[in-house]
Amino acid sequence: xxxxxxxxxxxxxxxxxxxxxxxxxxxxxxxxxxxxxxxxxxxxxxxxxxxxxxxxxxxxxxxxxxxxxxxxxxxxxxxxxxxxxxxxxxxxxxxxxxxxxxxxxxxxxxxxxxxxxxxxxxxxxxxxxxxxxxxxxxxxxxxxxxxxxxxxxxxxxxxxxxxxxxxxxxxxxxxxxxxxxxxxxxxxxxxxxxxxxxxxxxxxxxxxxxxxxxxxxxxxxxxxxxxxxxxxxxxxxxxxxxxxxxxxxxxxxxxxxxxxxxxxxxxxxxxxxxxxxxx
Numbered sequence: 334x335x336x337x338x339x340x341x342x343x344x345x346x347x348x349x350x351x352x353x354x355x356x357x358x359x360x361x362x363x364x365x366x367x368x369x370x371x372x373x374x375x376x377x378x379x380x381x382x383x384x385x386x387x388x389x390x391x392x393x394x395x396x397x398x399x400x401x402x403x404x405x406x407x408x409x410x411x412x413x414x415x416x417x418x419x420x421x422x423x424x425x426x427x428x429x430x431x432x433x434x435x436x437x438x439x440x441x442x443x444x445x446x447x448x449x450x451x452x453x454x455x456x457x458x459x460x461x462x463x464x465x466x467x468x469x470x471x472x473x474x475x476x477x478x479x480x481x482x483x484x485x486x487x488x489x490x491x492x493x494x495x496x497x498x499x500x501x502x503x504x505x506x507x508x509x510x511x512x513x514x515x516x517x518x519x520x521x522x523x524x525x526x527x528x529x530x531x532x533x534x535x536x537x538x539x540x541x542x543x544x545x546x547x548x549x550x551x552x553x554x555x556x557x558x559x560x561x562x563x564x565x566x567x568x569x570x571x572x573x574x575x576x577x578x579x580x581x582x583x584x585x586x587x588x589x590x591x592x593x594x595x596x597x598x599x600x601x602x603x604x605x606x607x608x609x610x611x612x
């Protein structure tokens with residue numbers, strides 16, 4: 334550590350200096366406990382020579398833990414002007430390893446920010462976490478791993494098995510392209526301000542084989558139809574996308590409901606739907 338880094342103000346001092354209070358409108362809940370932040374970084378695997386993108390670093394608690402890791406470079410993508418001032422100060426202590434990007438992550442292709450191998454590690458804003466994830470899942474070959482924090486219910490939906498309460502469209506799409514495992518649950522009291530629910534950290538590791546954009550779109554259409562009217566039998570729910578033919582070709586009973594299908598069975602339907610549309 335350099336003499337300059339020894340002069341780095343504490344996280345609490347930085348938050349006070351920039352009057353950085355979490356904004357409900359931005360879905361912010363700041364995780365300030367250094368031990369928990371270090372545990373999250375440890376769960377992200379070996380970061381040696383990896384470029385890591387953090388979305389919504391806020392006051393930089395997780396960022397500081399990342400800077401203590403073996404990561405080659407850390408890029409923080411932040412839209413909150415108040416947090417940007419604090420992050421630029423942090424950047425001045427680590428000019429070679431930490432870069433701040435002012436941008437809305439929903440409107441930015443993160444892969445343009447750094448070379449592979451790259452990972453995403455983030456405590457995602459509650460109100461846009463799912464939308465961000467769906468975008469990143471379409472780029473599976475670009476990411477070594479994503480270590481992401483969501484509200485616990487969203488995490489349960491991502492990792493849910495068939496015939497369980499939380500199994501749905503998000504479960505199918507995420508598990509179709511990646512291995513998804515909840516690795517840590519975090520109580521509300523660990524955050525400032527405390528949310529009303531628990532949070533959970535998920536490791537999402539993209540599979541070696543990824544669908545083409547056209548096949549991914551077909552899966553989106555199949556799952557949207559199947560779970561859009563989840564109380565309906567599949568023969569009714571999939572009617573508008575040629576469900577009778579799809580189900581017959583996949584040898585799937587049309588009286589079943591969406592939540593009973595496995596990821597593999599949804600994969601069959603997506604392939605068939607894609608092939609029909611490609612003719």
